[in-house]
Amino acid sequence: MVTHTHNTVTRMNLIRKALGFGAGVLDVAFPPSCVSCGDMVDGTALPHVCDRCFAKIHIVEDPRCLTCGYPFFGAVESHGDCQHCSRLRPRFSRGWSISLFRGSVRDLVYALKYENALWALDDLAKIAEYAEGLVDYLEDAILVPVPLHARKLRERGYNQSELVAREIGKRFNCATSTCLLDRTVDTPSQTQFNRKDRYRNLRNAFSISPKGTIEPLQRYILVDDVFTTGSTLNACASVLRKAGAKRVDVLTIGHG
Ligand SMILES: [Zn+2]
Ligand SMILES: [Zn+2]
Numbered sequence: 001m002v003t004h005t006h007n008t009v010t011r012m013n014l015i016r017k018a019l020g021f022g023a024g025v026l027d028v029a030f031p032p033s034c035v036s037c038g039d040m041v042d043g044t045a046l047p048h049v050c051d052r053c054f055a056k057i058h059i060v061e062d063p064r065c066l067t068c069g070y071p072f073f074g075a076v077e078s079h080g081d082c083q084h085c086s087r088l089r090p091r092f093s094r095g096w097s098i099s100l101f102r103g104s105v106r107d108l109v110y111a112l113k114y115e116n117a118l119w120a121l122d123d124l125a126k127i128a129e130y131a132e133g134l135v136d137y138l139e140d141a142i143l144v145p146v147p148l149h150a151r152k153l154r155e156r157g158y159n160q161s162e163l164v165a166r167e168i169g170k171r172f173n174c175a176t177s178t179c180l181l182d183r184t185v186d187t188p189s190q191t192q193f194n195r196k197d198r199y200r201n202l203r204n205a206f207s208i209s210p211k212g213t214i215e216p217l218q219r220y221i222l223v224d225d226v227f228t229t230g231s232t233l234n235a236c237a238s239v240l241r242k243a244g245a246k247r248v249d250v251l252t253i254g255h256g
Contacts (some may be wrong), residue, residue: 035049041223095227096252101227
C-alpha cells in the first residue's frame with residue numbers, strides 16, 4: 001500500500017517539477033493525493049493527508065515521558081522515564097516527540113527523506129502546530145538539527161532534519177543553527193545494531209564544527225525526525241555538553 005501510494009505521490013511530484021509550478025499552483029488545479037492512502041485530500045487539516053488518515057495521527061499529550069516524549073498510556077506513571085529511556089542515560093535534560101512515528105507521520109517523513117518530497121515539510125510543521133504546549137517548550141531555544149555526514153548530504157542533496165528544524169523554527173519563531181555540529185564519521189545505518197553497538201558506532205561520530213561557538217547558558221534543542229533508541233540524539237547532546245552547553249533538550253517529529 002505504501003509503495004503504491006508513494007509511487008502515486010512521486011509521480012505527482014515529478015509532474016510538479018516538470019511543469020515548474022510551485023505546490024500551491026498545482027494543488028488548486030489538481031488537488032493532492034493523500035500521502036498514506038492515495039485518496040484525494042478532502043479536508044483542510046493537512047495539505048497532503050486526507051482527514052481520515054489525519055484522524056489516525058497520534059499527537060502526544062500529557063502524561064508523557066519527560067526524556068523522550070513517549071506517552072504514558074493508561075495509568076499515569078509517577079515520573080521518570082518510560083521503558084524506552086530507562087537504560088539510555090540521557091545527556092540531554094528533556095525530550096519532546098510531537099507524535100508517534102507511524103501512519104501518515106512515517107509516510108511524510110519517508111517521502112521527505114527518500115523521495116525528495118519537500119512538500120511534506122508543510123504537513124510536518126502543521127502537525128507540530130497541533131501539539132499543545134510546544135510553543136512554550138520551544139521558547140528561547142536555538143534549534144540544532146542532527147547533522148548528516150557530507151557524503152550523505154551530497155547524495156540526498158539536503159539534510160531532512162535541518163529542513164524540518166528550519167520550518168518549525170519559522171513557525172514557532174526560534175532560530176536554527178546549522179554551524180554548531182558536524183558529523184565527522186560516516187556511520188553505517190543504525191537499524192541492524194543493538195543499543196551497545198549503536199552507542200559504540202556513534203560515540204565519536206559528531207564534533208563541534210570549527211565555526212561553532214557554544215554559549216553556555218543558551219538553551220539548545222536538538223532536532224531529528226524520529227526518536228528510536230535516542231542514541232544519535234544522545235551522542236549529539238554529549239558533544240554539546242562537553243563543549244560547555246548547560247541546557248540541552250531534544251525535539252523529534254515522531255517517536256518510533
Ligand atoms: Zn488518506
Ligand atoms: Zn522515554
